[in-house]
Amino acid sequence: MSRPELSPHVFVVFGATGDLARRKLFPGLYRLAATKRLPTDYAVIGSGRHSPGSDDEFRDDIATALRGSSDTLDDDVLSDLLSRIRFQISDADDGADLASVVREVREKLGNDARVVIYLSVPPEAMQSMIDMLGREGLAEDARIVVEKPFGTDLASSRDLDAALKRIADEDRVYRIDHFLGKEAVQNILALRFANGLIESAWDREHLESVQIDVPEELSIEGRGSFYESTGCFRDMITTHLCQVLGFVAMEPPPRVDAVSLRDAKAAVFEALRPFDPDRVVFGQYDGYRNEEDVSDDSAVETFVALEAFVDTPRWQDVPFYLRTGKTLGDTRRTVTLTFRAPSAGPFGGDGHGPNRLVLELTDEPAIGGRLLAKRPGPELELMPVDLSFDVGDTVSDEVPLEAYERLLLDVIRGDQTLFTRSDEVDRLWQVCQPVLDAPPAAQPYAQGSWGPKEALALTDWWLPDE
Numbered sequence: 382m383s384r385p386e387l388s389p390h391v392f393v394v395f396g397a398t399g400d401l402a403r404r405k406l407f408p409g410l411y412r413l414a415a416t417k418r419l420p421t422d423y424a425v426i427g428s429g430r431h432s433p434g435s436d437d438e439f440r441d442d443i444a445t446a447l448r449g450s451s452d453t454l455d456d457d458v459l460s461d462l463l464s465r466i467r468f469q470i471s472d473a474d475d476g477a478d479l480a481s482v483v484r485e486v487r488e489k490l491g492n493d494a495r496v497v498i499y500l501s502v503p504p505e506a507m508q509s510m511i512d513m514l515g516r517e518g519l520a521e522d523a524r525i526v527v528e529k530p531f532g533t534d535l536a537s538s539r540d541l542d543a544a545l546k547r548i549a550d551e552d553r554v555y556r557i558d559h560f561l562g563k564e565a566v567q568n569i570l571a572l573r574f575a576n577g578l579i580e581s582a583w584d585r586e587h588l589e590s591v592q593i594d595v596p597e598e599l600s601i602e603g604r605g606s607f608y609e610s611t612g613c614f615r616d617m618i619t620t621h622l623c624q625v626l627g628f629v630a631m632e633p634p635p636r637v638d639a640v641s642l643r644d645a646k647a648a649v650f651e652a653l654r655p656f657d658p659d660r661v662v663f664g665q666y667d668g669y670r671n672e673e674d675v676s677d678d679s680a681v682e683t684f685v686a687l688e689a690f691v692d693t694p695r696w697q698d699v700p701f702y703l704r705t706g707k708t709l710g711d712t713r714r715t716v717t718l719t720f721r722a723p724s725a726g727p728f729g730g731d732g733h734g735p736n737r738l739v740l741e742l743t744d745e746p747a748i749g750g751r752l753l754a755k756r757p758g759p760e761l762e763l764m765p766v767d768l769s770f771d772v773g774d775t776v777s778d779e780v781p782l783e784a785y786e787r788l789l790l791d792v793i794r795g796d797q798t799l800f801t802r803s804d805e806v807d808r809l810w811q812v813c814q815p816v817l818d819a820p821p822a823a824q825p826y827a828q829g830s831w832g833p834k835e836a837l838a839l840t841d842w843w844l845p846d847e
Contacts, residue, residue, distance in 0.1 A: 387793060389422035389490035391483060393519070395510060396501035397427025397468065398439075400604070401528065403446040405559070406499065409785035411447055415458045418790055422494075424486045425466045428479055432470050439468040473509035480517040496523040497792055504533050505610065508544045515548035524792055526555045529620040530611060531801070534817050535810040542803050555792050556801040560621040562784030562791075565714070565742035567799070569628045570637065572740070572748065579738070580633075582720070584695045589735065592702045592717040593625050594844060596709035596831070600666070601683065605674030612681045614663070614820075617705045619813050623650070624801070625742070626701055629716060630691045639797040643805065650808040652693045658819045660688040664833040665823040666708040682823040683707040686836035687816075702840045708828040714742035715844060734765065739845050747771045749845055767845065 392410070396402055413419045433439045440463040448454060471479035487494045498519065502510055507527070514520040525545070532538030545554050560566055573580050582588070595617065601608045608616070627646035634641035664684030670677055684706030691701065720736040739749035749769045756764040782790065791799060824833035831842065 387420035389494040391496045392425045393498045405785040408450045427468045428471045430472045436467045476513045476517040499526045511544045520548040531806045535814045538810045559784040561799040562788040564781040589719045594715045595705040598712045605672045622703045643802045654690040662686045662836040663823040664826045684832045716740040
């Protein structure tokens with residue numbers, strides 16, 4: 382099936398020499414180019430405070446990063462992509478030269494050329510960069526992509542939103558949370574709303590609890606300065622895990638489009654009870670203070686576990702348990718729904734535990750479950766049976782788009798469905814602010830463990846295969 386012709390585009394990437402650009406943005410652009418999903422005519426202008434050298438040196442750096450991200454690069458595609466890339470220094474105080482280059486490139490591409498501005502800069506630099514875009518006219522008619530976290534607390538997020546609204550309408554602002562671009566997260570919607578067997582039991586009458594787990598085996602990986610200024614709570618809870626909670630807890634939207642889906646998520650967040658600091662556990666892994674750019678007496682958390690409640694008729698009094706952190710016992714992206722035991726029957730108190738539905742939100746999504754069945758033999762005894770279903774195995778000729786690849790394509794198409802709206806951001810900061818006002822002390826935990834022992838008091842944490 383032929384794809385619609387896209388308008389020429391100028392991509393302006395702030396933070397183009399940073400870690401995110403090397404690991405995610407340029408690989409995403411390469412994959413879109415390799416699958417012929419980019420416009421026929423486009424250009425990429427990297428920018429930042431410090432020059433990486435000549436344009437050729439910048440291209441060489443990108444080529445090295447791309448070769449490190451894939452074993453199967455097409456030399457022709459790579460050469461064509463690199464030929465369209467250049468670099469121009471800019472900062473929050475002076476963007477005049479960059480604005481001149483953008484105008485020049487846009488004129489060459491034609492009157493219908495669009496501009497996409499990608500702001501991959503630290504939270505503390507975001508607002509001043511946005512102000513510069515307004516002063517230099519760079520934001521005019523541009524689509525503006527903003528990386529999380531969106532501020533560092535409620536007040537700063539509102540200041541950031543006000544700055545964005547001074548230079549662009551909401552329909553041109555794309556707040557990117559790459560978790561929402563993952564095929565498996567979107568599959569939550571399909572699994573729930575397309576299957577009566579599941580949707581009919583997706584409520585407080587049938588479910589005892591919901592667990593959202595995003596542990597990582599990796600450490601902070603050289604991002605000491607970022608973690609010192611942000612921490613795990615701001616980095617993961619206010620964005621990724623709460624967004625997954627929104628997908629799990631939403632009411633059925635009338636359609637899957639930008640308005641309906643985001644309205645449904647916003648309603649969940651409005652009903653999300655502000656977090657109780659007494660039901661939040663912070664942890665810090667042993668050895669964190671020895672990491673580069675980390676203070677010797679740092680109190681920053683690298684682990685968070687908490688209890689949340691959504692005060693709607695569907696979810697009243699059902700706890701949602703969120704857990705994430707660095708150097709933990711496994712790397713997972715798992716949602717576990719634990720079902721209530723049957724209220725009556727001959728097998729009460731069997732000791733095998735409850736039924737569970739498990740959603741693995743990996744790049745190759747999977748669905749699992751734990752049921753009870755009769756143990757083979759002469760006696761009527763029960764045993765747990767674990768089921769699994771790998772979604773990708775049934776569609777072997779379709780390769781899912783990587784999260785940044787999908788979201789970059791959506792920006793080009795002007796589709797905001799999987800991007801976060803300003804009212805969602807504001808409400809989530811309201812929910813999180815009590816913890817920021819009275820943060821629990823970060824408790825030490827061993828690398829390779831499941832966090833501090835205090836987290837175990839929140840619930841009986843459960844993961845398949847653990």
